[in-house]
Each structure stands twice: as structure tokens, then as C-alpha cells.
Amino acid sequence: MIVLGSTSEVAQAFVEKALQEGEKYEKIYLFTSSRETTERFARHIDVKFLQQSEVIELDLMKEIDYTRFENVSSNLLFCATGYLGDGTEEGLYDNKNTERIININYSKLVPVMNYFAQKFESRRSGTIIGLSSVAGDRGRQSNFIYGSAKAAFTAYLSGLRNYLFDKKVHVLTIKPGFMETKMTEGLPLNPKLTAKPKQAAAVIYNAYKKQKNVAYVLPIWGIIMMIIRNIPEFIFKKLKL
Amino acid sequence: MKPNFIQKVTNWGNFPVVEKEMKSEDSFKKIKEFVLNHNEVIARGNGRCYGDASLGEHIFSTKKLNKFISFDRLNGIIECESGVLLSDVLEITVQQGYFLYVTPGTKFISVGGAIASDVHGKNHHSEGCFSEYVIEFKLMTENGEIITCSRESNAEKFWATVGGMGLTGIILTAKFKLKNIDSAYIRQESIKAENLDEIFRLFDESESWTYTVAWIDCLQKGKNIGRSILMRGEHAFQHELPQSMANSPLRLKKKFQPTVPFYFPGFVLNALTVKIFNLLYYKKQSKKEVKSFIDYETYFYPLDFVNDWNKIYGKSGFIQYQMVIPKESGKEGMKKILETIANSGNGSFLAVLKLFGKDNPQAYNSFPMEGYTLALDFKVNSKLKKLVEQLDNIVQEFGGRIYLTKDSMSKSSLTNYLKNIQSPKFVSLQHKRIINNN
Ligand SMILES: Cc1cc2nc3c(=O)[nH]c(=O)nc-3n(C[C@H](O)[C@H](O)[C@H](O)COP(=O)(O)OP(=O)(O)OC[C@H]3O[C@@H](n4cnc5c(N)ncnc54)[C@H](O)[C@@H]3O)c2cc1C
Numbered sequence: 279m280i281v282l283g284s285t286s287e288v289a290q291a292f293v294e295k296a297l298q299e300g301e302k303y304e305k306i307y308l309f310t311s312s313r314e315t316t317e318r319f320a321r322h323i324d325v326k327f328l329q330q331s332e333v334i335e336l337d338l339m340k341e342i343d344y345t346r347f348e349n350v351s352s353n354l355l356f357c358a359t360g361y362l363g364d365g366t367e368e369g370l371y372d373n374k375n376t377e378r379i380i381n382i383n384y385s386k387l388v389p390v391m392n393y394f395a396q397k398f399e400s401r402r403s404g405t406i407i408g409l410s411s412v413a414g415d416r417g418r419q420s421n422f423i424y425g426s427a428k429a430a431f432t433a434y435l436s437g438l439r440n441y442l443f444d445k446k447v448h449v450l451t452i453k454p455g456f457m458e459t460k461m462t463e464g465l466p467l468n469p470k471l472t473a474k475p476k477q478a479a480a481v482i483y484n485a486y487k488k489q490k491n492v493a494y495v496l497p498i499w500g501i502i503m504m505i506i507r508n509i510p511e512f513i514f515k516k517l518k519l
Numbered sequence: 520m521k522p523n524f525i526q527k528v529t530n531w532g533n534f535p536v537v538e539k540e541m542k543s544e545d546s547f548k549k550i551k552e553f554v555l556n557h558n559e560v561i562a563r564g565n566g567r568c569y570g571d572a573s574l575g576e577h578i579f580s581t582k583k584l585n586k587f588i589s590f591d592r593l594n595g596i597i598e599c600e601s602g603v604l605l606s607d608v609l610e611i612t613v614q615q616g617y618f619l620y621v622t623p624g625t626k627f628i629s630v631g632g633a634i635a636s637d638v639h640g641k642n643h644h645s646e647g648c649f650s651e652y653v654i655e656f657k658l659m660t661e662n663g664e665i666i667t668c669s670r671e672s673n674a675e676k677f678w679a680t681v682g683g684m685g686l687t688g689i690i691l692t693a694k695f696k697l698k699n700i701d702s703a704y705i706r707q708e709s710i711k712a713e714n715l716d717e718i719f720r721l722f723d724e725s726e727s728w729t730y731t732v733a734w735i736d737c738l739q740k741g742k743n744i745g746r747s748i749l750m751r752g753e754h755a756f757q758h759e760l761p762q763s764m765a766n767s768p769l770r771l772k773k774k775f776q777p778t779v780p781f782y783f784p785g786f787v788l789n790a791l792t793v794k795i796f797n798l799l800y801y802k803k804q805s806k807k808e809v810k811s812f813i814d815y816e817t818y819f820y821p822l823d824f825v826n827d828w829n830k831i832y833g834k835s836g837f838i839q840y841q842m843v844i845p846k847e848s849g850k851e852g853m854k855k856i857l858e859t860i861a862n863s864g865n866g867s868f869l870a871v872l873k874l875f876g877k878d879n880p881q882a883y884n885s886f887p888m889e890g891y892t893l894a895l896d897f898k899v900n901s902k903l904k905k906l907v908e909q910l911d912n913i914v915q916e917f918g919g920r921i922y923l924t925k926d927s928m929s930k931s932s933l934t935n936y937l938k939n940i941q942s943p944k945f946v947s948l949q950h951k952r953i954i955n956n957n
Contacts, residue, residue, distance in 0.1 A: 315545055318586045318600075325587035325599075326611050463543070464522030 280352045280394060282336070282387075283359035284308035284316045287459045288409065291479035292356055293319075297327040299483065306331040307350050311338070338386040339378065344393055353404040355394050359387055360409060360428075362461050365421045376423050383427035388434055395438060398447045405448045405486060408435045412453050412494070415503040418519040439491060451492045452482055455499035471498060528578060531829050532569035534836030534899050535927060537948065539576055545583035550689065551663035553579060559946040562685045564629030565604060568636065569839045570927025571948040572684050579689055581631050587611075588692060595697040596654065601631030601690045614769050617697035618754065618815070620652040624871070626820050631690040636924040637682035637885040641730040641752070641819075644876035648885050649695075650681040656693040661944035665691065679939040682884035684923055686940040686950055702760055702768035705730070705752040705818040710808045711801070715745030715857075719850050719891075722874045725751045730818075733872040736797040737895065738790075740861045744854060747872065748804060755812055764812060771814050778826040785833045788898055793866035822869075832898050838927055840910060841894035843875060844919040849891035852917040856893065856910060863906045867895040883938050886922045894925070904928065923949065931956035 279296070281289050293306060306323070308331050310316035320331045334346065338359070361382035369375040381387075391408070398404040413421055414428030432451060439449035456462060456472040473481075478495045485493040494500045506519070529536040541563070544550050554560055561575030565582075581602030588598040595617045597608060605619060606626040612618065623638040632638075634656060637648045655669035658680060668677035680687040712718035718733055725731045728751040735747040757768045822828060829837070844852035853872070860867060871894045875887040897903055911930040914921060921933045931953040 312546075318545075318588075321588055322586035325590045325597075464524045466523060 279303045280307045280309070280350060280355045282309045282355070282357040282390065283409075284310040284319065284333075285312050285460075286358035286360070286409075287475040288454065288457065288478050288482075289356055289358035290319055291475040292358075292482055293323060294326075295476075295479040295483045297323065297329055303329065303352070303354075305352075307352065308333045309336040310334070311336060336390070338382050338390070342386075342390065347393065350394075351397060351401075353398075353401075355391075355398070355404070355406045357387070357391060357406070357408045359383075360411070360461070362421075362424055366419060366423070369423065379423050380427050383424065384430045384434070387431070391434075391438075395442065395447070399442060399445050402446045405450060405489075406435075406438070406442075407450045407452060407482065407486060409452050409454060410435060412455050412499050412503050415453070416507050416514075418506075420519065436492075448489055450482075450485055450490060452485070452495065453492065453499065453503075454478055454495040455502070457495070471496065471502075528563075528566075528574060529836070530566040530568050530570060530573060532837050532839060532899075532925075532927065533829060533832065533834070534838060535571055535574070535948075536836075537571075537574050539574065539578055541578040541580055543580040543583045547659075547665065547691065550579070550659060550691070553577075554659060554661070554689065554944065555663050558944070560689075560944060561947040562601075562631060562635070562689045562945075564602065564632030564635075565627055567625060567628045567632065568924040569837075570925060571952065572636075572924055572926070573632075574948045575946055581629055581689075584631075584691065588694075590615075595699060596694060597697060598692060598694040599630060600692050601634075601656075602629050604629055605633065612697055613700070613703050613771075613815070616700055616769060618700045620646055620696060620698050621649040622819055624820065625823050626816075627823060630693050630695075634681060634690055634693060635683060635685045637882055638924075639875070639887050641732040641873065643887055644726065644731070644874050645729050647876070647879060648682075648882060648887060650882050650885065651879065652696040653681070654694045654696065656680070657691045658687065659689040659691055661688065661942045675939065678881050679884065681882050682886065683937065683940055684884075684949065685947060686937065686945045687942065688945060700754045700769075701756045702754065702764070703771055703815050704755040704760055704764055704768070704812050705815055706755040706759060706810075707750060707752045707813055707818060708808065708810050709748055709750045709804060711804060711806075712745070712747045712749060714743060715850060715854055718745050718747045718749060718872065721749045725749065729753050731874065734800065735857075735870040735872045735893070736801055737857055737860050737870045738794050738797055738866050740858075744857050744861070746801065748801065750818075752818055754815075760812060771816065774816075774824070776824065776826055779828055779830045781830065782834045783831045785835065788832060788868065790864050790866045793868050796868060797866075832896075835899045837896050837898045838903070838907075839894055839896050839925040840907065840929075841892060841922040841925045842910070842914045842919050842933075843886065843888055843890050843892040843922075844914065844917045845888065845890040846874075848917045852913060852919065853891055853893060855913050855917075859909050859913065860895065860906070863902065863909070865897055865900075865902055865906050867897055869896045870894065884936065884940075886920070886924075888920070890919065892922075894922075 308316050316333050320333050323329045363375050363379040410432040411428040413425035414432045417425050435451045456467045458474050473495045481495050524540045524542050557577040559576035563573035563578050563580050584600035584602035586600050590597045621640045633649045637650045639648050659665050666673050730752040733747045733749045739746045873892045878888045907928050921929045
């Protein structure tokens with residue numbers, strides 16, 4: 279398994295879920311921008327599941343040396359890379375913030391995804407799982423920079439799925455709603471709309487096994503976003519969402 | 520949306536409830552910042568202490584310190600971060616033939632919480648407290664330094680921290696020993712006792728058993744006072760087991776786990792329902808003595824079988840009152856305690872009686888001392904304060920003490936045995952309450 283964004287609690291929970299289900303991997307490649315915490319996770323899965331892994335540094339804000347990834351090969355890619363950044367009030371006119379959001383969620387990420395997609399394509403097998411966001415379903419005033427990057431990422435995954443279909447590679451888009459993670463710690467989230475990483479991992483694993491195309495972590499988000507998507511623009515622009 | 524870390528926090532008894540800052544980090548650098556940037560910090564594991572011990576102005580939750588570090592499968596030594604739960608430990612070690620030396624009545628507590636409360640189990644008389652098996656731990660002190668504490672290095676901090684209720688710093692990681700087991704099952708004998716005399720005799724007779732504990736019906740009066748069931752157990756060897764268990768002796772089948780969906784309304788638990796529960800519990804076992812093999816989860820963690828069972832006590836919550844009375848006067852003291860409870864009409868759903876063995880004098884902050892310990896659950900209501908006062912007086916009269924990790928309203932003179940803890944940085948609501956009452 280290849281994991282992009284290995285410090286993500288959802289990614290870690292997914293790795294544990296797969297191992298618990300008895301999946302075996304020659305090696306798990308843990309790509310991360312934070313070596314220290316990821317190495318702790320690597321040791322953790324070794325103790326718990328006797329699972330070998332390798333920690334590989336990947337900082338999307340820096341130049342990427344692809345030769346380092348040559349030996350990385352697997353049948354499953356899990357991409358949890360993401361960066362929420364500051365919302366509009368604090369972050370809209372802060373160019374650094376905007377760039378970082380766009381780079382990490384989309385523009386710098388896609389070439390890395392493509393690098394691995396190509397490997398999958400040539401092997402003619404495998405699954406690519408991408409964590410996008412409900413924020414990409416419609417731009418809302420509270421976080422549309424993040425939302426627009428995720429919208430682009432959703433479109434990318436959808437196109438990739440279409441492109442890889444007859445090459446026997448499956449692409450799964452996950453749209454988590456609120457999740458109880460580092461990204462959202464301290465935010466006043468409605469517990470009924472918020473999933474725990476373990477819960478999310480179970481849903482994603484299930485969707486992966488069933489070869490779903492797009493899945494919301496909590497079904498309620500599918501309904502919420504359907505409503506939000508269908509509000510006519512002349513009303514939508516007046517709402518404070 | 521701006522992050523706001525102020526939230527409602529409460530422990531297992533749902534009493535008291537506070538609105539304070541609670542944060543969790545997994546990077547040691549950020550934990551250090553948290554410690555240095557706040558005046559009053561307290562660590563919190565899984566909130567399974569009942570009262571106010573892990574509540575404070577700035578709560579550091581160890582829930583993200585949830586990784587294993589190493590497992591020496593040959594010698595049964597495991598190292599993990601402090602937020603790892605005992606249930607996580609058991610999940611990997613039981614299959615390998617290892618069990619915790621000491622476990623409390625729930626497996627949903629963190630390793631940090633086990634050290635900070637120096638928890639005891641049904642085997643205190645034979646195997647002591649959790650600390651006996653701790654090899655070393657890493658502690659973040661008030662200046663953000665990380666020190667390794669063991670019997671050899673930083674020994675003073677080691678012993679002050681064991682049972683020190685989080686007041687010496689934040690335990691980050693811990694290394695401890697495990698015991699060999701041949702199966703995941705317990706050979707159990709449960710014996711009914713008609714009264715206190717009989718149950719005390721049974722405890723004495725069972726001294727050679729590793730595990731002993733008794734469930735006591737505390738609504739009985741007169742000659743029936745102390746009616747109870749003693750359960751003693753040993754880890755079963757594979758060859759003793761019935762065929763169905765012996766086939767894969769270290770693996771248990773998955774069980775269905777019911778969850779209590781919401782807080783029960785206040786009237787559900789009253790003297791009458793408690794009486795009925797206890798009656799059914801004691802009538803269930805019709806024979807005087809029953810021998811059986813049961814899986815370790817049913818034996819050690821019968822209450823974990825229902826998720827969130829604390830909600831049956833309703834929104835006002837409940838307390839657990841656990842005290843120990845020195846052995847010489849144990850019987851007399853227990854009798855007085857049980858009489859007082861029976862007369863108060865404030866029934867306890869759950870009452871557990873145990874005999875503690877000798878304490879480890881080095882672990883001066885730990886709760887156990889040689890004698891009888893009783894743990895009782897009481898719903899919080901207007902009569903409770905008075906009952907606790909009465910019970911406290913009896914405990915004092917007999918030279919006993921109460922267990923800090925369950926305390927939230929007892930007299931401070933029974934609880935202030937915390938020694939060598941003077942850091943103004945690590946402060947819990949409990950500690951403040953104790954100091955202010957002095
Ligand atoms: C059903 C049930 C049965 C129980 N049975 C028993 C029993 O048989 N024997 C027994 O001894 N106890 C028993 N307990 C009590 C329980 O074992 C202790 O309260 C334990 O300390 C809870 O651990 P926790 O991880 O939930 O910690 P918390 O409840 O969050 O905290 C408990 C104390 O530990 C401190 N602490 C927690 N983590 C750290 C850390 N990393 N560093 C420093 N300090 C820390 C806190 O500050 C606090 O003082 C029982 C509790 C329940 C709910």
C-alpha cells in the first residue's frame with residue numbers, strides 16, 4: 279500500500295482497518311511531511327501487525343525528486359493529503375495561505391498522483407483512493423479557496439476514473455463531511471454530522487471492497503450536499519453558508 | 520470558524536461537569552509548548568476515573584498518544600505511548616500468550632491512567648499494584664523537559680508519579696512487563712456467602728488463589744448483612760479446558776456489544792430497582808458453589824459488556840465511593856458501613872468487596888493498604904452528601920482511606936496522602952479541592 283499524507287488520522291485508521299481485516303502488504307510506503315510522527319506510526323504497525331513499512335519524506339511545497347520513488351510499487355494507493363488553511367475572513371487576501379491551500383490540495387498533488395497512476399496503468403490493476411471533500415461540491419463563502427481546490431481534485435479523480443476504467447484500475451473518491459481530526463480539532467462541530475477516523479476508515483474500506491466510485495463517509499452528507507447543490511444561485515448568493 | 524478548545528468535560532461518573540480547555544497533541548514539541556504556555560495543566564487519559572481527578576483549567580488529553588513502540592515477544596515486555604488503552608494492549612498480547620499483570624475492572628483505561636492511579640485488580644493480595652510491573656516511563660515535567668523514570672534513574676520522580684494522580688507531570692510513554700498465560704480463559708469458582716462472617720472466612724480461605732473478589736448485596740439488614748458471592752479464579756491451562764475452548768485457547772469469539780443509547784430518566788434507578796437487581800443477581804446462582812471456565816473478558820470486565828452503562832444513572836450522574844479499612848478492624852468497619860448504607864435507603868447498584876494484601880511502602884502515593892476495600896456506586900441526589908459524610912467518618916474512625924481516582928466529594932483528611940508533589944504547574948480540580956478543604 280502507498281499512503282500519501284500518512285499523518286492523517288483517517289489514513290492511519292484505514293491502514294489499521296485493512297491490516298485488521300487480514301490484508302497483507304509486502305511493504306507499506308508512508309509518504310509524509312512529518313518524519314517524526316510517521317516513524318512512530320510505522321513502529322506501531324510493526325508492533326501491532328508485524329507489518330513492514332518505509333517512511334518517505336514528501337513535502338509538496340518543495341521541488342520533488344521522483345527518482346526517489348522508483349522502487350515504490352503497490353496495488354493500492356491511499357491519498358489523504360490535504361490542507362485546510364485559514365477560512366475566508368482570516369485567509370482570503372493572504373496569498374501565502376491561498377497558494378498553500380491550492381498547492382497541497384491540488385496543483386502540487388496531482389503530478390504526484392499522476393506519477394503513481396502511470397505505474398498502476400502499466401500494471402493494469404489496482405485501486406486509487408482519494409480523499410476529497412464535501413467542500414468541493416459547491417463553493418460557499420466560509421471556505422471556498424479550500425473548496426475550489428477540492429472541487430478541482432474531485433473533478434480530477436472523476437476524470438482519472440474514467441480514463442483508467444478500461445485499463446483495469448479503479449478510482450474511488452471519498453467525500454468526508456466533518457471529521458473529528460487534527461484538522462478540525464476545537465471547531466464546534468455537530469456530533470451527528472461528524473465521523474470519527476475509525477468510523478470513516480470502516481466506510482472507506484467497505485467502499486473499496488465493493489468498488490464504489492464515490493462515497494460519502496456519513497450518508498447524511500450526501501443528502502445535505504444534494505440540497506446545497508440544488509439551491510438556485512440567486513438565493514444561494516444571499517445565504518451565509 | 521475559529522477553533523475553540525473550551526468544552527464540556529466530565530469523567531465516568533458524569534459528575535462533576537466542567538467547561539474547560541481540552542487539547543490533544545501527538546508531537547512532543549507541541550506538548551512541551553502546551554505545558555510551557557499554561558499555568559495549570561492536568562493530563563487526562565480515558566476519563567475513567569469517576570470524579571474530578573483528571574479535570575482542571577487546561578486539560579491535556581493523551582488520546583493522540585496512542586502508538587505502540589515495541590513488544591519483546593520473547594520476554595513479554597511492551598512499550599507504548601501513555602494514551603494506549605489496556606484494551607489495545609490485550610488485543611495484541613493475549614494471542615501471543617501474554618496478559619496484564621494487573622488490570623482494573625475495565626479495560627478501557629489508558630496506560631498513563633493506570634500508572635497515575637497505580638491501579639489494583641482482583642489480585643492485589645497476591646501480585647500488588649500496576650507499578651510493580653512498570654520498568655520505566657518518560658515524564659514531561661513542568662519545564663517541558665522529558666525525563667526517564669525508573670527504579671534506578673530519577674527514582675524519586677518514579678515513586679511520586681506512581682499513584683500521583685498526574686500531579687508530577689505528563690507521562691508520555693511507558694514500558695512494562697506482562698505475564699505468561701496458557702489460555703484466554705479463567706478457571707472460576709463462585710461461592711455464595713450468607714453474611715459478613717462467611718464472606719470474610721471465604722476470603723481468608725482463598726488467599727492462595729491469584730484472583731478473588733466478591734459482589735455484595737448492600738441492601739441487606741440484620742443477620743443477612745454482607746450477603747455476597749465470592750468469585751475466585753486462576754488463568755486456565757490449555758489442558759484443563761473443555762474441548763470447545765482448548766482448540767484455539769488464546770482466541771475469543773467476537774461478542775455482540777450493546778450500547779446504552781441515552782441517559783436514563785432519574786426515576787429508573789431507585790431503591791426498589793436496586794433491590795430487585797440484587798435479588799435477581801443472588802438468586803441467579805441457585806447452588807452454593809459453581810465451578811466453571813469463562814473467558815477473560817467476562818471474568819475481568821463484566822461491566823465493559825455494555826457500552827456507556829454509566830448513562831443509566833441519568834444526567835445528574837453518580838459517584839463511586841471506594842475505601843479501604845485496615846485488616847484488624849476490617850470486619851467491624853465494613854459492618855458499620857453496610858449498616859449505614861442500608862439505613863440511608865440510598866442503595867448501591869454495584870458493590871464490590873476485596874481483600875488487599877500488603878502495600879509497597881516505596882509506592883507511598885498508592886491507594887491500597889492491607890485490609891478490606893469496598894467500592895460502591897451511588898446516584899447523585901440530595902441525600903448523597905450526608906451519606907458520604909457519614910461514611911467518611913466511619914473510614915476515619917477505623918484509620919482507613921478513600922481512593923482518589925474515584926473521589927469527588929470526600930473529606931480531604933482521608934485523601935491527602937499525596938507526598939512529594941509540589942509543582943504549581945500540574946493542578947487538578949481534585950487537588951485544589953483537597954488543598955482548599957485543609
Ligand atoms: C468500570 C470501572 C471499573 C474500575 N475498576 C477499577 C479497579 O478495579 N481498580 C482500580 O484501581 N481502578 C478501577 N477503576 C478506575 C480506573 O482504573 C482509574 O481511574 C484509571 O486511572 C482511569 O484511567 P484513565 O486512562 O481513564 O485516566 P483518567 O480517568 O483520565 O485519569 C485518571 C488520573 O490519571 C491521571 N493521568 C491520566 N493520564 C496521565 C498521563 N499520561 N500522565 C500523567 N497523569 C495521567 C489523571 O490526571 C488523573 O489523575 C475503574 C473504573 C471504571 C470506570
